[in-house]
Amino acid sequence: MVRRLCGEFMENGDGFLSRIRSALRKTSEKISISIAGGKVDNRLLRGLEETLILADVGVETAERLVSGIAGRKFSSGNEEEIKQFLANEISALLKPYESDFFQREFTTIPHILLLAGVNGNGKTTTAAKMAHIFKKSGRRPLLVAADTFRAAATEQLAHWAEKIGVDISVGREKADPAGLVYGSIERAKRENHQVVIVDTAGRLHHRDDLLAELGKIKRVAAKFDPTAPHCTILVLDGMTGQAAHHQVGTFLEKVGIDGLAVTKLDGSAKGGAVVALTQKYKLPILAVGVGEGPDDLRPFRAQEYAAAILG
Ligand SMILES: Nc1nc2c(ncn2[C@@H]2O[C@H](COP(=O)(O)OP(=O)(O)O)[C@@H](O)[C@H]2O)c(=O)[nH]1
Ligand SMILES: [Mg+2]
Incomplete structure:
Protein backbone atom coordinates (compact mmCIF):
# COMPACT_ATOMS: atom_id res chain seq x y z
CA MET A 1 0.00 0.00 0.00
CA GLU A 98 2.29 10.06 -14.06
CA SER A 99 4.38 9.05 -11.06
CA ASP A 100 4.06 8.50 -7.33
CA PHE A 101 7.50 10.03 -6.90
CA PHE A 102 6.67 12.10 -3.81
CA GLN A 103 4.79 9.29 -2.09
CA ARG A 104 7.16 6.44 -2.83
CA GLU A 105 8.54 4.46 0.09
CA PHE A 106 12.33 4.63 0.23
CA THR A 107 13.68 1.10 -0.10
CA THR A 108 17.12 2.13 1.11
CA ILE A 109 17.91 4.97 3.50
CA PRO A 110 19.36 7.40 2.75
CA HIS A 111 17.54 7.56 -0.55
CA ILE A 112 19.74 9.32 -3.09
CA LEU A 113 18.36 11.59 -5.80
CA LEU A 114 20.62 13.03 -8.48
CA LEU A 115 19.51 16.07 -10.47
CA ALA A 116 21.08 16.66 -13.85
CA GLY A 117 20.46 18.99 -16.74
CA VAL A 118 21.58 21.98 -18.74
CA ASN A 119 22.33 25.29 -17.01
CA GLY A 120 19.32 27.48 -16.35
CA ASN A 121 16.81 24.64 -16.63
CA GLY A 122 15.94 24.85 -12.95
CA LYS A 123 18.03 22.15 -11.23
CA THR A 124 18.95 24.15 -8.15
CA THR A 125 15.43 25.49 -7.69
CA THR A 126 13.93 22.03 -8.21
CA ALA A 127 16.38 20.45 -5.73
CA ALA A 128 15.29 22.99 -3.12
CA LYS A 129 11.58 22.54 -3.84
CA MET A 130 11.97 18.76 -3.53
CA ALA A 131 13.73 19.15 -0.20
CA HIS A 132 10.84 21.35 0.93
CA ILE A 133 8.27 18.71 -0.07
CA PHE A 134 10.13 15.89 1.68
CA LYS A 135 10.53 17.99 4.80
CA LYS A 136 6.80 18.71 4.83
CA SER A 137 6.05 15.02 4.60
CA GLY A 138 8.29 14.29 7.58
CA ARG A 139 11.37 12.97 5.80
CA ARG A 140 14.63 14.74 6.61
CA PRO A 141 16.44 15.85 3.47
CA LEU A 142 20.08 16.75 2.94
CA LEU A 143 20.82 19.04 0.02
CA VAL A 144 24.20 18.62 -1.65
CA ALA A 145 25.67 21.56 -3.58
CA ALA A 146 27.67 19.47 -6.04
CA ASP A 147 27.87 22.32 -8.55
CA THR A 148 31.22 23.30 -7.04
CA PHE A 149 32.35 24.86 -10.28
CA ARG A 150 30.67 28.18 -9.57
CA ALA A 151 30.65 29.70 -6.08
CA ALA A 152 27.37 31.40 -6.94
CA ALA A 153 25.70 28.03 -7.43
CA THR A 154 26.60 26.92 -3.91
CA GLU A 155 25.42 30.26 -2.54
CA GLN A 156 22.11 29.93 -4.37
CA LEU A 157 21.41 26.51 -2.89
CA ALA A 158 22.62 27.61 0.56
CA HIS A 159 20.18 30.51 0.39
CA TRP A 160 17.34 28.10 -0.39
CA ALA A 161 18.40 25.71 2.39
CA GLU A 162 18.20 28.53 4.89
CA LYS A 163 14.87 29.72 3.56
CA ILE A 164 13.18 26.31 3.81
CA GLY A 165 15.10 25.21 6.89
CA VAL A 166 16.91 22.09 5.68
CA ASP A 167 20.51 20.89 6.01
CA ILE A 168 23.01 21.40 3.23
CA SER A 169 26.38 19.95 2.40
CA VAL A 170 28.83 22.23 0.59
CA GLY A 171 32.37 21.80 -0.66
CA ARG A 172 35.25 24.13 -1.33
CA GLU A 173 35.15 25.99 -4.64
CA LYS A 174 36.26 23.66 -7.49
CA ALA A 175 36.28 20.70 -5.08
CA ASP A 176 35.65 17.28 -6.62
CA PRO A 177 31.84 16.90 -6.76
CA ALA A 178 32.02 13.11 -6.47
CA GLY A 179 34.08 13.39 -3.29
CA LEU A 180 31.56 15.82 -1.87
CA VAL A 181 28.73 13.43 -2.68
CA TYR A 182 30.51 10.55 -0.94
CA GLY A 183 31.11 12.63 2.18
CA SER A 184 27.51 13.79 2.10
CA ILE A 185 26.15 10.25 2.00
CA GLU A 186 28.29 9.38 5.02
CA ARG A 187 26.98 12.46 6.77
CA ALA A 188 23.38 11.52 5.92
CA LYS A 189 23.88 8.08 7.48
CA ARG A 190 25.41 9.64 10.58
CA GLU A 191 22.78 12.33 10.98
CA ASN A 192 19.74 10.32 9.90
CA HIS A 193 18.77 12.16 6.77
CA GLN A 194 16.33 9.96 4.88
CA VAL A 195 16.87 11.58 1.50
CA VAL A 196 19.95 13.11 -0.14
CA ILE A 197 19.27 15.49 -3.01
CA VAL A 198 22.30 16.18 -5.19
CA ASP A 199 22.32 19.37 -7.28
CA THR A 200 24.91 19.23 -10.07
CA ALA A 201 26.63 21.55 -12.50
CA GLY A 202 25.11 22.00 -15.93
CA ARG A 203 27.62 23.94 -17.97
CA LEU A 204 26.86 23.19 -21.56
CA HIS A 205 30.16 24.03 -23.22
CA HIS A 206 32.06 21.43 -21.21
CA ARG A 207 29.56 18.79 -22.01
CA ASP A 208 31.92 15.81 -22.06
CA ASP A 209 33.50 16.85 -18.76
CA LEU A 210 30.10 17.33 -17.29
CA LEU A 211 28.78 13.97 -18.40
CA ALA A 212 31.93 12.24 -17.15
CA GLU A 213 31.49 14.02 -13.82
CA LEU A 214 27.92 12.77 -13.52
CA GLY A 215 29.12 9.26 -14.25
CA LYS A 216 31.69 9.57 -11.48
CA ILE A 217 29.06 10.82 -9.01
CA LYS A 218 26.88 7.84 -9.89
CA ARG A 219 29.74 5.39 -9.35
CA VAL A 220 30.61 6.92 -6.01
CA ALA A 221 27.00 6.67 -4.85
CA ALA A 222 26.88 3.05 -6.01
CA LYS A 223 29.92 2.24 -3.86
CA PHE A 224 27.83 3.02 -0.84
CA ASP A 225 24.79 1.15 -2.12
CA PRO A 226 24.63 -0.69 -5.47
CA THR A 227 21.09 0.61 -6.07
CA ALA A 228 22.18 4.25 -5.66
CA PRO A 229 21.55 6.80 -6.97
CA HIS A 230 17.99 5.62 -6.55
CA CYS A 231 16.70 8.13 -9.01
CA THR A 232 18.57 10.20 -11.60
CA ILE A 233 16.35 13.04 -12.70
CA LEU A 234 16.81 15.13 -15.81
CA VAL A 235 15.54 18.66 -15.24
CA LEU A 236 14.13 20.22 -18.40
CA ASP A 237 12.94 23.73 -19.11
CA GLY A 238 9.34 23.46 -20.33
CA MET A 239 9.80 26.58 -22.42
CA THR A 240 12.58 25.23 -24.63
CA GLY A 241 10.35 23.07 -26.82
CA GLN A 242 12.30 21.06 -29.37
CA ALA A 243 15.74 21.60 -27.79
CA ALA A 244 14.56 19.50 -24.86
CA HIS A 245 14.49 16.43 -27.11
CA HIS A 246 18.17 16.71 -27.84
CA GLN A 247 18.93 17.05 -24.13
CA VAL A 248 16.91 13.97 -23.21
CA GLY A 249 18.61 11.96 -25.95
CA THR A 250 22.10 12.96 -24.82
CA PHE A 251 21.56 12.41 -21.09
CA LEU A 252 19.76 9.13 -21.63
CA GLU A 253 22.61 7.79 -23.68
CA LYS A 254 25.55 9.19 -21.74
CA VAL A 255 24.35 9.23 -18.13
CA GLY A 256 21.16 7.22 -17.87
CA ILE A 257 18.08 8.86 -16.42
CA ASP A 258 15.06 7.49 -14.59
CA GLY A 259 12.62 10.32 -15.00
CA LEU A 260 12.03 13.93 -15.91
CA ALA A 261 11.22 17.08 -13.99
CA VAL A 262 9.79 19.75 -16.29
CA THR A 263 10.05 23.30 -15.01
CA LYS A 264 8.54 26.66 -15.93
CA LEU A 265 5.24 25.25 -17.09
CA ASP A 266 3.72 28.43 -15.66
CA GLY A 267 5.39 30.31 -18.51
CA SER A 268 5.36 27.79 -21.32
CA ALA A 269 3.07 28.64 -24.20
CA LYS A 270 4.11 25.44 -25.98
CA GLY A 271 2.85 22.96 -23.46
CA GLY A 272 2.64 20.22 -26.03
CA ALA A 273 6.33 19.46 -25.47
CA VAL A 274 5.47 17.25 -22.50
CA VAL A 275 3.25 15.15 -24.76
CA ALA A 276 5.96 14.70 -27.39
CA LEU A 277 8.69 13.93 -24.83
CA THR A 278 6.72 11.24 -23.06
CA GLN A 279 5.66 9.56 -26.31
CA LYS A 280 9.20 9.55 -27.65
CA TYR A 281 11.28 8.65 -24.61
CA LYS A 282 8.74 6.80 -22.42
CA LEU A 283 10.10 8.42 -19.25
CA PRO A 284 7.88 9.31 -16.29
CA ILE A 285 7.30 12.96 -15.42
CA LEU A 286 8.29 12.92 -11.76
CA ALA A 287 7.46 16.55 -11.04
CA VAL A 288 6.55 19.79 -12.76
CA GLY A 289 7.58 23.32 -11.85
CA VAL A 290 4.86 25.96 -11.94
CA GLY A 291 6.63 28.95 -10.38
CA GLU A 292 9.64 30.17 -8.45
CA GLY A 293 8.40 29.64 -4.90
CA PRO A 294 9.11 26.65 -2.61
CA ASP A 295 5.57 25.28 -3.07
CA ASP A 296 5.65 25.52 -6.85
CA LEU A 297 6.68 21.96 -7.59
CA ARG A 298 3.81 19.55 -8.23
CA PRO A 299 3.14 15.99 -9.20
CA PHE A 300 2.23 15.65 -12.86
CA ARG A 301 -1.43 14.91 -13.50
CA ALA A 302 -2.33 13.79 -17.01
CA GLN A 303 -5.97 14.77 -16.87
CA GLU A 304 -5.32 18.26 -15.52
CA TYR A 305 -2.63 18.81 -18.07
CA ALA A 306 -4.82 17.73 -20.97
CA ALA A 307 -7.61 19.94 -19.64
CA ALA A 308 -5.23 22.91 -19.61
CA ILE A 309 -4.11 22.30 -23.20
CA LEU A 310 -7.74 22.23 -24.30
CA GLY A 311 -8.66 25.23 -22.15
N1 LIG B 1 8.64 30.64 -13.61
C1 LIG B 1 9.42 29.64 -13.21
N2 LIG B 1 10.75 29.86 -13.03
C2 LIG B 1 11.51 28.82 -12.62
C3 LIG B 1 10.97 27.53 -12.39
N3 LIG B 1 11.98 26.72 -12.02
C4 LIG B 1 13.11 27.47 -12.01
N4 LIG B 1 12.83 28.75 -12.38
C5 LIG B 1 13.78 29.87 -12.54
O1 LIG B 1 14.72 29.58 -13.55
C6 LIG B 1 15.98 30.17 -13.26
C7 LIG B 1 17.10 29.12 -13.33
O2 LIG B 1 16.89 28.18 -12.28
P1 LIG B 1 18.08 27.41 -11.55
O3 LIG B 1 17.45 26.53 -10.54
O4 LIG B 1 19.13 28.34 -11.09
O5 LIG B 1 18.64 26.53 -12.79
P2 LIG B 1 19.95 25.61 -12.87
O6 LIG B 1 20.99 26.42 -13.57
O7 LIG B 1 19.54 24.43 -13.69
O8 LIG B 1 20.34 25.24 -11.49
C8 LIG B 1 15.83 30.81 -11.89
O9 LIG B 1 15.59 32.18 -12.04
C9 LIG B 1 14.61 30.11 -11.30
O10 LIG B 1 13.93 30.91 -10.37
C10 LIG B 1 9.54 27.34 -12.60
O11 LIG B 1 8.97 26.25 -12.45
N5 LIG B 1 8.84 28.43 -13.00
MG1 LIG C 1 22.16 25.43 -10.52
Whole structure:
Protein backbone atom coordinates (compact mmCIF):
# COMPACT_ATOMS: atom_id res chain seq x y z
CA MET A 1 0.00 0.00 0.00
CA VAL A 2 1.28 3.45 -0.86
CA ARG A 3 1.53 5.76 2.08
CA ARG A 4 0.05 9.10 1.12
CA LEU A 5 2.86 11.04 2.70
CA CYS A 6 2.37 14.11 0.61
CA GLY A 7 -1.39 14.00 0.33
CA GLU A 8 -1.87 17.09 2.39
CA PHE A 9 0.72 19.00 0.44
CA MET A 10 -0.79 18.09 -2.89
CA GLU A 11 -4.32 19.14 -2.07
CA ASN A 12 -3.20 22.46 -0.62
CA GLY A 13 -2.20 25.63 -2.38
CA ASP A 14 -3.60 27.06 -5.55
CA GLY A 15 -4.31 24.72 -8.39
CA PHE A 16 -1.78 23.36 -10.78
CA LEU A 17 -4.48 23.76 -13.39
CA SER A 18 -4.93 27.50 -12.94
CA ARG A 19 -1.16 28.04 -13.09
CA ILE A 20 -0.59 26.25 -16.35
CA ARG A 21 -3.94 27.18 -17.83
CA SER A 22 -2.97 30.82 -18.22
CA ALA A 23 0.38 29.84 -19.74
CA LEU A 24 -1.28 27.46 -22.17
CA ARG A 25 -4.02 29.88 -23.11
CA LYS A 26 -2.42 30.64 -26.47
CA THR A 27 -2.40 26.96 -27.39
CA SER A 28 -5.93 26.31 -26.20
CA GLU A 29 -7.24 29.41 -28.00
CA LYS A 30 -5.63 28.30 -31.24
CA ILE A 31 -7.16 24.85 -30.87
CA SER A 32 -10.55 26.45 -30.29
CA ILE A 33 -10.16 28.53 -33.44
CA SER A 34 -9.08 25.55 -35.50
CA ILE A 35 -12.18 23.56 -34.54
CA ALA A 36 -14.60 26.51 -34.62
CA GLY A 37 -17.94 25.55 -36.12
CA GLY A 38 -17.39 21.93 -35.19
CA LYS A 39 -17.90 20.70 -38.74
CA VAL A 40 -15.35 17.93 -39.20
CA ASP A 41 -14.00 18.36 -42.71
CA ASN A 42 -10.56 18.43 -44.31
CA ARG A 43 -10.08 22.11 -43.59
CA LEU A 44 -10.75 21.62 -39.88
CA LEU A 45 -8.56 18.54 -39.63
CA ARG A 46 -5.63 20.20 -41.41
CA GLY A 47 -5.92 23.33 -39.30
CA LEU A 48 -6.05 21.33 -36.09
CA GLU A 49 -3.07 19.19 -37.06
CA GLU A 50 -1.02 22.29 -37.78
CA THR A 51 -2.01 23.86 -34.46
CA LEU A 52 -1.03 20.73 -32.56
CA ILE A 53 2.30 20.52 -34.33
CA LEU A 54 3.01 24.19 -33.59
CA ALA A 55 2.22 23.49 -29.93
CA ASP A 56 5.04 20.91 -30.01
CA VAL A 57 2.98 17.76 -29.37
CA GLY A 58 5.05 16.08 -32.09
CA VAL A 59 4.12 15.30 -35.67
CA GLU A 60 3.22 11.65 -35.11
CA THR A 61 1.04 12.38 -32.12
CA ALA A 62 -0.68 15.24 -33.95
CA GLU A 63 -1.44 12.91 -36.86
CA ARG A 64 -2.73 10.25 -34.54
CA LEU A 65 -5.03 12.66 -32.70
CA VAL A 66 -6.38 14.12 -35.91
CA SER A 67 -7.05 10.75 -37.53
CA GLY A 68 -8.86 9.77 -34.34
CA ILE A 69 -11.21 12.68 -34.93
CA ALA A 70 -11.53 11.93 -38.64
CA GLY A 71 -12.59 8.38 -37.90
CA ARG A 72 -15.32 9.34 -35.47
CA LYS A 73 -18.92 10.49 -35.71
CA PHE A 74 -19.58 13.74 -33.89
CA SER A 75 -22.99 15.33 -33.69
CA SER A 76 -22.55 18.17 -36.19
CA GLY A 77 -21.58 21.60 -34.98
CA ASN A 78 -20.40 20.46 -31.58
CA GLU A 79 -16.98 21.94 -30.77
CA GLU A 80 -17.24 20.94 -27.14
CA GLU A 81 -17.59 17.31 -28.10
CA ILE A 82 -14.42 17.47 -30.19
CA LYS A 83 -12.56 19.21 -27.37
CA GLN A 84 -13.71 16.62 -24.88
CA PHE A 85 -12.61 13.86 -27.21
CA LEU A 86 -9.16 15.45 -27.65
CA ALA A 87 -8.79 16.03 -23.91
CA ASN A 88 -9.56 12.38 -23.23
CA GLU A 89 -7.14 11.20 -25.90
CA ILE A 90 -4.27 13.42 -24.68
CA SER A 91 -4.96 12.46 -21.09
CA ALA A 92 -4.81 8.77 -22.02
CA LEU A 93 -1.48 9.33 -23.81
CA LEU A 94 0.00 11.03 -20.74
CA LYS A 95 -1.51 8.86 -18.02
CA PRO A 96 1.21 6.15 -18.07
CA TYR A 97 3.80 8.83 -17.31
CA GLU A 98 2.29 10.06 -14.06
CA SER A 99 4.38 9.05 -11.06
CA ASP A 100 4.06 8.50 -7.33
CA PHE A 101 7.50 10.03 -6.90
CA PHE A 102 6.67 12.10 -3.81
CA GLN A 103 4.79 9.29 -2.09
CA ARG A 104 7.16 6.44 -2.83
CA GLU A 105 8.54 4.46 0.09
CA PHE A 106 12.33 4.63 0.23
CA THR A 107 13.68 1.10 -0.10
CA THR A 108 17.12 2.13 1.11
CA ILE A 109 17.91 4.97 3.50
CA PRO A 110 19.36 7.40 2.75
CA HIS A 111 17.54 7.56 -0.55
CA ILE A 112 19.74 9.32 -3.09
CA LEU A 113 18.36 11.59 -5.80
CA LEU A 114 20.62 13.03 -8.48
CA LEU A 115 19.51 16.07 -10.47
CA ALA A 116 21.08 16.66 -13.85
CA GLY A 117 20.46 18.99 -16.74
CA VAL A 118 21.58 21.98 -18.74
CA ASN A 119 22.33 25.29 -17.01
CA GLY A 120 19.32 27.48 -16.35
CA ASN A 121 16.81 24.64 -16.63
CA GLY A 122 15.94 24.85 -12.95
CA LYS A 123 18.03 22.15 -11.23
CA THR A 124 18.95 24.15 -8.15
CA THR A 125 15.43 25.49 -7.69
CA THR A 126 13.93 22.03 -8.21
CA ALA A 127 16.38 20.45 -5.73
CA ALA A 128 15.29 22.99 -3.12
CA LYS A 129 11.58 22.54 -3.84
CA MET A 130 11.97 18.76 -3.53
CA ALA A 131 13.73 19.15 -0.20
CA HIS A 132 10.84 21.35 0.93
CA ILE A 133 8.27 18.71 -0.07
CA PHE A 134 10.13 15.89 1.68
CA LYS A 135 10.53 17.99 4.80
CA LYS A 136 6.80 18.71 4.83
CA SER A 137 6.05 15.02 4.60
CA GLY A 138 8.29 14.29 7.58
CA ARG A 139 11.37 12.97 5.80
CA ARG A 140 14.63 14.74 6.61
CA PRO A 141 16.44 15.85 3.47
CA LEU A 142 20.08 16.75 2.94
CA LEU A 143 20.82 19.04 0.02
CA VAL A 144 24.20 18.62 -1.65
CA ALA A 145 25.67 21.56 -3.58
CA ALA A 146 27.67 19.47 -6.04
CA ASP A 147 27.87 22.32 -8.55
CA THR A 148 31.22 23.30 -7.04
CA PHE A 149 32.35 24.86 -10.28
CA ARG A 150 30.67 28.18 -9.57
CA ALA A 151 30.65 29.70 -6.08
CA ALA A 152 27.37 31.40 -6.94
CA ALA A 153 25.70 28.03 -7.43
CA THR A 154 26.60 26.92 -3.91
CA GLU A 155 25.42 30.26 -2.54
CA GLN A 156 22.11 29.93 -4.37
CA LEU A 157 21.41 26.51 -2.89
CA ALA A 158 22.62 27.61 0.56
CA HIS A 159 20.18 30.51 0.39
CA TRP A 160 17.34 28.10 -0.39
CA ALA A 161 18.40 25.71 2.39
CA GLU A 162 18.20 28.53 4.89
CA LYS A 163 14.87 29.72 3.56
CA ILE A 164 13.18 26.31 3.81
CA GLY A 165 15.10 25.21 6.89
CA VAL A 166 16.91 22.09 5.68
CA ASP A 167 20.51 20.89 6.01
CA ILE A 168 23.01 21.40 3.23
CA SER A 169 26.38 19.95 2.40
CA VAL A 170 28.83 22.23 0.59
CA GLY A 171 32.37 21.80 -0.66
CA ARG A 172 35.25 24.13 -1.33
CA GLU A 173 35.15 25.99 -4.64
CA LYS A 174 36.26 23.66 -7.49
CA ALA A 175 36.28 20.70 -5.08
CA ASP A 176 35.65 17.28 -6.62
CA PRO A 177 31.84 16.90 -6.76
CA ALA A 178 32.02 13.11 -6.47
CA GLY A 179 34.08 13.39 -3.29
CA LEU A 180 31.56 15.82 -1.87
CA VAL A 181 28.73 13.43 -2.68
CA TYR A 182 30.51 10.55 -0.94
CA GLY A 183 31.11 12.63 2.18
CA SER A 184 27.51 13.79 2.10
CA ILE A 185 26.15 10.25 2.00
CA GLU A 186 28.29 9.38 5.02
CA ARG A 187 26.98 12.46 6.77
CA ALA A 188 23.38 11.52 5.92
CA LYS A 189 23.88 8.08 7.48
CA ARG A 190 25.41 9.64 10.58
CA GLU A 191 22.78 12.33 10.98
CA ASN A 192 19.74 10.32 9.90
CA HIS A 193 18.77 12.16 6.77
CA GLN A 194 16.33 9.96 4.88
CA VAL A 195 16.87 11.58 1.50
CA VAL A 196 19.95 13.11 -0.14
CA ILE A 197 19.27 15.49 -3.01
CA VAL A 198 22.30 16.18 -5.19
CA ASP A 199 22.32 19.37 -7.28
CA THR A 200 24.91 19.23 -10.07
CA ALA A 201 26.63 21.55 -12.50
CA GLY A 202 25.11 22.00 -15.93
CA ARG A 203 27.62 23.94 -17.97
CA LEU A 204 26.86 23.19 -21.56
CA HIS A 205 30.16 24.03 -23.22
CA HIS A 206 32.06 21.43 -21.21
CA ARG A 207 29.56 18.79 -22.01
CA ASP A 208 31.92 15.81 -22.06
CA ASP A 209 33.50 16.85 -18.76
CA LEU A 210 30.10 17.33 -17.29
CA LEU A 211 28.78 13.97 -18.40
CA ALA A 212 31.93 12.24 -17.15
CA GLU A 213 31.49 14.02 -13.82
CA LEU A 214 27.92 12.77 -13.52
CA GLY A 215 29.12 9.26 -14.25
CA LYS A 216 31.69 9.57 -11.48
CA ILE A 217 29.06 10.82 -9.01
CA LYS A 218 26.88 7.84 -9.89
CA ARG A 219 29.74 5.39 -9.35
CA VAL A 220 30.61 6.92 -6.01
CA ALA A 221 27.00 6.67 -4.85
CA ALA A 222 26.88 3.05 -6.01
CA LYS A 223 29.92 2.24 -3.86
CA PHE A 224 27.83 3.02 -0.84
CA ASP A 225 24.79 1.15 -2.12
CA PRO A 226 24.63 -0.69 -5.47
CA THR A 227 21.09 0.61 -6.07
CA ALA A 228 22.18 4.25 -5.66
CA PRO A 229 21.55 6.80 -6.97
CA HIS A 230 17.99 5.62 -6.55
CA CYS A 231 16.70 8.13 -9.01
CA THR A 232 18.57 10.20 -11.60
CA ILE A 233 16.35 13.04 -12.70
CA LEU A 234 16.81 15.13 -15.81
CA VAL A 235 15.54 18.66 -15.24
CA LEU A 236 14.13 20.22 -18.40
CA ASP A 237 12.94 23.73 -19.11
CA GLY A 238 9.34 23.46 -20.33
CA MET A 239 9.80 26.58 -22.42
CA THR A 240 12.58 25.23 -24.63
CA GLY A 241 10.35 23.07 -26.82
CA GLN A 242 12.30 21.06 -29.37
CA ALA A 243 15.74 21.60 -27.79
CA ALA A 244 14.56 19.50 -24.86
CA HIS A 245 14.49 16.43 -27.11
CA HIS A 246 18.17 16.71 -27.84
CA GLN A 247 18.93 17.05 -24.13
CA VAL A 248 16.91 13.97 -23.21
CA GLY A 249 18.61 11.96 -25.95
CA THR A 250 22.10 12.96 -24.82
CA PHE A 251 21.56 12.41 -21.09
CA LEU A 252 19.76 9.13 -21.63
CA GLU A 253 22.61 7.79 -23.68
CA LYS A 254 25.55 9.19 -21.74
CA VAL A 255 24.35 9.23 -18.13
CA GLY A 256 21.16 7.22 -17.87
CA ILE A 257 18.08 8.86 -16.42
CA ASP A 258 15.06 7.49 -14.59
CA GLY A 259 12.62 10.32 -15.00
CA LEU A 260 12.03 13.93 -15.91
CA ALA A 261 11.22 17.08 -13.99
CA VAL A 262 9.79 19.75 -16.29
CA THR A 263 10.05 23.30 -15.01
CA LYS A 264 8.54 26.66 -15.93
CA LEU A 265 5.24 25.25 -17.09
CA ASP A 266 3.72 28.43 -15.66
CA GLY A 267 5.39 30.31 -18.51
CA SER A 268 5.36 27.79 -21.32
CA ALA A 269 3.07 28.64 -24.20
CA LYS A 270 4.11 25.44 -25.98
CA GLY A 271 2.85 22.96 -23.46
CA GLY A 272 2.64 20.22 -26.03
CA ALA A 273 6.33 19.46 -25.47
CA VAL A 274 5.47 17.25 -22.50
CA VAL A 275 3.25 15.15 -24.76
CA ALA A 276 5.96 14.70 -27.39
CA LEU A 277 8.69 13.93 -24.83
CA THR A 278 6.72 11.24 -23.06
CA GLN A 279 5.66 9.56 -26.31
CA LYS A 280 9.20 9.55 -27.65
CA TYR A 281 11.28 8.65 -24.61
CA LYS A 282 8.74 6.80 -22.42
CA LEU A 283 10.10 8.42 -19.25
CA PRO A 284 7.88 9.31 -16.29
CA ILE A 285 7.30 12.96 -15.42
CA LEU A 286 8.29 12.92 -11.76
CA ALA A 287 7.46 16.55 -11.04
CA VAL A 288 6.55 19.79 -12.76
CA GLY A 289 7.58 23.32 -11.85
CA VAL A 290 4.86 25.96 -11.94
CA GLY A 291 6.63 28.95 -10.38
CA GLU A 292 9.64 30.17 -8.45
CA GLY A 293 8.40 29.64 -4.90
CA PRO A 294 9.11 26.65 -2.61
CA ASP A 295 5.57 25.28 -3.07
CA ASP A 296 5.65 25.52 -6.85
CA LEU A 297 6.68 21.96 -7.59
CA ARG A 298 3.81 19.55 -8.23
CA PRO A 299 3.14 15.99 -9.20
CA PHE A 300 2.23 15.65 -12.86
CA ARG A 301 -1.43 14.91 -13.50
CA ALA A 302 -2.33 13.79 -17.01
CA GLN A 303 -5.97 14.77 -16.87
CA GLU A 304 -5.32 18.26 -15.52
CA TYR A 305 -2.63 18.81 -18.07
CA ALA A 306 -4.82 17.73 -20.97
CA ALA A 307 -7.61 19.94 -19.64
CA ALA A 308 -5.23 22.91 -19.61
CA ILE A 309 -4.11 22.30 -23.20
CA LEU A 310 -7.74 22.23 -24.30
CA GLY A 311 -8.66 25.23 -22.15
N1 LIG B 1 8.64 30.64 -13.61
C1 LIG B 1 9.42 29.64 -13.21
N2 LIG B 1 10.75 29.86 -13.03
C2 LIG B 1 11.51 28.82 -12.62
C3 LIG B 1 10.97 27.53 -12.39
N3 LIG B 1 11.98 26.72 -12.02
C4 LIG B 1 13.11 27.47 -12.01
N4 LIG B 1 12.83 28.75 -12.38
C5 LIG B 1 13.78 29.87 -12.54
O1 LIG B 1 14.72 29.58 -13.55
C6 LIG B 1 15.98 30.17 -13.26
C7 LIG B 1 17.10 29.12 -13.33
O2 LIG B 1 16.89 28.18 -12.28
P1 LIG B 1 18.08 27.41 -11.55
O3 LIG B 1 17.45 26.53 -10.54
O4 LIG B 1 19.13 28.34 -11.09
O5 LIG B 1 18.64 26.53 -12.79
P2 LIG B 1 19.95 25.61 -12.87
O6 LIG B 1 20.99 26.42 -13.57
O7 LIG B 1 19.54 24.43 -13.69
O8 LIG B 1 20.34 25.24 -11.49
C8 LIG B 1 15.83 30.81 -11.89
O9 LIG B 1 15.59 32.18 -12.04
C9 LIG B 1 14.61 30.11 -11.30
O10 LIG B 1 13.93 30.91 -10.37
C10 LIG B 1 9.54 27.34 -12.60
O11 LIG B 1 8.97 26.25 -12.45
N5 LIG B 1 8.84 28.43 -13.00
MG1 LIG C 1 22.16 25.43 -10.52
